[in-house]
Amino acid sequence: MSYDFDLFVIGAGSGGIATARRAAEYGAKVGIAEFDRLGGTCVNRGCVPKKLMVYASHFPDLFEDAQGYGWSPVKSTMDWEKMITAVNNEVIRLNGIYQKMLDNSKVELLEGHGKFVDAHTIVVGERQVTADKILIAVGGHPIRPNILGIEHAITSDDIFHLKQQPKRMVILGGGYIGSEFACILNGMGTEVTQIIRSDKILRGFDDDLRTEIQEGMAHHGIKIVHNSELIAIEKDSEGIKVTVRGNAKSEESDEFEETVVTDAVSLAAVGRKPNTHELGLENTKVKRHDGAIVVDKYSQTTEENIYAVGDCTNNINLTPVAINEGRALADTLFGGKSRIMSYENVPTAIFTTPEAATVGLTEAEAREQYGDAVKIYKSRFRPMYYTLAGKDEKTMMKLVVDQTTDKVLGAHMVGTSAAEIIQGVAIAVKMGATKANFDATVGIHPTSAEEFVTMR
Missing domain, CATH: 3.30.390.30 (FAD/NAD-linked reductase, C-terminal dimerisation domain)
Incomplete structure (x- = not known):
């Protein structure tokens, strides 16, 4: 049977683009669908803009440290709008680079949501295409829990577009995203309160590492409310009121309820879910588990010609992992080099302070x-x-x-x-x-x- 493409990729994030370009290098005819900006979470709402903000947050300490080396005191203030504009301009520049990379690889970009009609057919906007092999690389999105006043909270994605720096910020969750943003904003002068469900941040990491980071964050002025869960968010004339309930405030009281008044609330670390809800997967044999696409060691789904890489599989949600998965898939399918991604000893970093x-x-x-x-x-x-x-x-x-x-x-x-x-x-x-x-x-x-x- 003749198809429009040898490989069609749904999602032009890091994993999708890496797969598309590698497959095209082997001579495959490749198409890719994307409804948003190129580069996915990492380039647009994650690694890149976040790390630039991490750099920005370190300058106050550097100015202060310099005095110990003989430099005169520096008086400087944060121009939030200038910083955010510079960060987002760099993101736009990278979007253009990704477009050139696709063009140079002769990968055809279709703008719009990709949705399955059947196992070999995808509709993107008003265009319908067919492909021998199809890759799902749609990433994930932040979760919004069903609690009172949730409409007053923002997600980690929104922080990059705040027009003004919050004087006070409540970060909900103790994962690496929430902990990183807590440190970024604290370094820039925002008064930060981080609310976590357990006694330590960064569940799943080494205990000594967790303790060291948490003590360091507290040492730098971040207030961490332990063993607590969010009850409600309310907006009034004072600001945004965040009410939490916990059970370890003091030895005298097993339970407590506390209200924190803030300028902004970020659901930075209450979790993420794969973007698999509007793909038309019901028109295929692809199976999911808790929203994530089920794949084998070759990134193959339960539909023989359909594959998935990256955060939508909820394996190890790191950009370099998605890229490696995608390149291994392209090598296997089109390069005659059968190989799999190894998930042992994958390094990672937490860009806290x-x-x-x-x-x-x-x-x-x-x-x-x-x-x-x-x-x-x-x-x-x-x-x-x-x-x-x-x-x-x-x-x-x-x-x-x-x-x-x-x-x-x-x-x-x-x-x-x-x-x-x-x-x-x-x-x-x-x-x-x-x-x-x-x-x-x-x-x-x-x-x-x-x-x-x-x-x-």
């Missing part, structure tokens, strides 16, 4: 798998940079090791440049390096990173 990064198993995961064979190497110190700045800022580094094989199972860091450092460490962990390999490596002195090869 202090910054953190991690690769491999947490201590808890390692002990569950290896029991008493696990040995922990940990170091906590003040980096040289902060000695003249006169600040009590700490860096924490941790290695999780299997004593039986001496293999390093996990590496975790909290501190300045954690992401840059762990990226290099991740190569060693991925290759199966042992603690002896780390010990045999000469450190670069004086750096914080050398601590990873000197821990005893």
Whole structure:
């Protein structure tokens, strides 16, 4: 049977574009559908604009630190509108680059929502196309819980478009997105309250890493309300009132109710869901679980010719993972190089203040798998940079090791440049390096990173 395309991709985010371009390199005729700006969550509402705002939030501390090195005091104020405009202009520039990349790869872009008519047919706007293979790469979206006054809250997507900087902000949730935005806004001078359901932020990460970041955030002035859940949001003349109920405010009272008055409420970390609700999947054999598309190790769905990568599969929701999944799929289908994505030892970072990064198993995961064979190497110190700045800022580094094989199972860091450092460490962990390999490596002195090869 003849088709319009060898591969048609629904969703022009990082995973979709990576797959489309790689397939086109192998000579496949490729089309891609996108109703929004090119680049997906990462470019438009995630990694890129967020990291630019992280940089912006660090300047007040840098101005202050400089005085310890002999520089005169700096008086500076945040021009929120200028910063947001610059950030969004960079996003627009990247949108154009993605368009050029598709054009250069001869991938045809169809603007609009892609929806299945059947397993080989997609309708985009008024155009209907057919394809031999179809990839779903539609990403996800923030969840809005069903609570009183939810219409007064914004999501993490909306923060990039606020016209004015909030003087006060309540962040709901303790995931990495909420924690990052709490630190960004706090660094820019906003009074931040973060409300979390448990006693610690960043569930799923190593406990020492979670503790270190949370203590660092509190040290920088962020108020964290523990063991609490949102009851209602109400808007009045004073601002927006956020009422929460919890059970660990004090030893004298097991339960409490607290109202926080703020200028803005962000549902930054109450979760995300895959964008799979209006794809016409009922016209195919594609199965979902909790909204996520079910795939095998080759990213193949339960419909033989349909595949899915990225956040819509709810596997590991990271941009580099989606890109790698997509390229592996294109290599397999069109390049004659059958390969799969490995989900072991995927490094990741949390761009809070202090910054953190991690690769491999947490201590808890390692002990569950290896029991008493696990040995922990940990170091906590003040980096040289902060000695003249006169600040009590700490860096924490941790290695999780299997004593039986001496293999390093996990590496975790909290501190300045954690992401840059762990990226290099991740190569060693991925290759199966042992603690002896780390010990045999000469450190670069004086750096914080050398601590990873000197821990005893």
